[in-house]
Amino acid sequence: MVDPQFFNKSQSFKLKELAELCGADLADGSDPEHELEDVAALDQAGAADLSFLDNVKYKDQFKVTKAGACIIHPDIAELAPKSVNLLLSVTPYKSYALVAQAFYPEYKPADGISEHARIHGEASIGSNCTVEAGVVICAGVEIGDECWIEANSVIGRNVKIGSHVRIGSNCTLSHCQIGSYTRLYPGVRAGQDGFGFAIDPAGHVKVPQLGRVIIQEHVEIGANTTIDRGAGPDTVIGQGTWVDNLVQIGHNVQIGKGCVVVAQVGISGSTVIEDFVAIGGQTGIAGHLRIGTGAQIGAQSGVMKDIPPGERQVGFPAQPGRDFMKQVALMRRMIKKN
Numbered sequence: 001m002v003d004p005q006f007f008n009k010s011q012s013f014k015l016k017e018l019a020e021l022c023g024a025d026l027a028d029g030s031d032p033e034h035e036l037e038d039v040a041a042l043d044q045a046g047a048a049d050l051s052f053l054d055n056v057k058y059k060d061q062f063k064v065t066k067a068g069a070c071i072i073h074p075d076i077a078e079l080a081p082k083s084v085n086l087l088l089s090v091t092p093y094k095s096y097a098l099v100a101q102a103f104y105p106e107y108k109p110a111d112g113i114s115e116h117a118r119i120h121g122e123a124s125i126g127s128n129c130t131v132e133a134g135v136v137i138c139a140g141v142e143i144g145d146e147c148w149i150e151a152n153s154v155i156g157r158n159v160k161i162g163s164h165v166r167i168g169s170n171c172t173l174s175h176c177q178i179g180s181y182t183r184l185y186p187g188v189r190a191g192q193d194g195f196g197f198a199i200d201p202a203g204h205v206k207v208p209q210l211g212r213v214i215i216q217e218h219v220e221i222g223a224n225t226t227i228d229r230g231a232g233p234d235t236v237i238g239q240g241t242w243v244d245n246l247v248q249i250g251h252n253v254q255i256g257k258g259c260v261v262v263a264q265v266g267i268s269g270s271t272v273i274e275d276f277v278a279i280g281g282q283t284g285i286a287g288h289l290r291i292g293t294g295a296q297i298g299a300q301s302g303v304m305k306d307i308p309p310g311e312r313q314v315g316f317p318a319q320p321g322r323d324f325m326k327q328v329a330l331m332r333r334m335i336k337k338n
Helices: 015-022 056-063 074-079 092-103 321-337
Strands: 049-052 069-072 085-088 176-178 213-215 235-237 312-314
Touching (some): 015 069, 015 092, 069 074, 069 092, 074 085
Parallel strands (some): 049 069, 069 085, 213 235
16 A cells, blocks of 8 residues: 555545546446545555556456456456446556556655755756755756756756756766756766777777767656767657666667666667667667667567667567577477487
């Protein structure tokens, strides 16, 4: 159950209000006036709770749930207990997300700048911003309206940040521009030198990294992710892309819009990832490659060559999923013969 020490609930809602809010339809026989006070898991919900089912793995819990209401796909409505009111949605998880946001809107502290923040006189901060203790904002920084900079983050010289941006605690930003409605989770490092040098027996020679990091609007960057600035061209994270924790994005990388990059992925320099690409956790991608629009890469893959648009690849070296599974099956047969 939700711990009230950490999360503040807003109010109760009638079923019809939640249906309108999340774009779901009331099933026949459901009570539009039924009052719901909270959200809960299927096996913990009571008569005043709303739950959801998005994975048929949990259908047995759904069959016996005591929830007052449940968001489900219309195709499995017949499995519902008779006592449960139903909200029918073709995207149950998305509908649940919208409902949960209504019950538990994101906390934001009071506007204002802590007396323990250090802000250069040549920095510009918009209206209704919150700047917490220990934050350092350097000369030439521009921060838009309604931003929240959490404790001990450092915003380097001339960084530009749009409106409604949240910067988590202990982030460091330099040589970058951050689009509006973007969130950086604690410990993000963006804009530091890329790993660029000329190899020489007498000692490696640093190549100046003269580009920037451009993070566009509505982007999420997970905790302790690092994004190197470009060597000349910029490193770019496209609009609406979500990056998980502990991801390394090398210099000059171009990531398109709407991509999903899962934890512990490493993307080497100058690789281009087109729009709506999904990259599974712990995948390694070599440099100077192109990953086509809509491609999907399985977890722990090693990508060593370009991937065409829309293709699903997995394994090391990464290859089309069907080929990989054929190889696995062949190896199993060979092992059994021995």
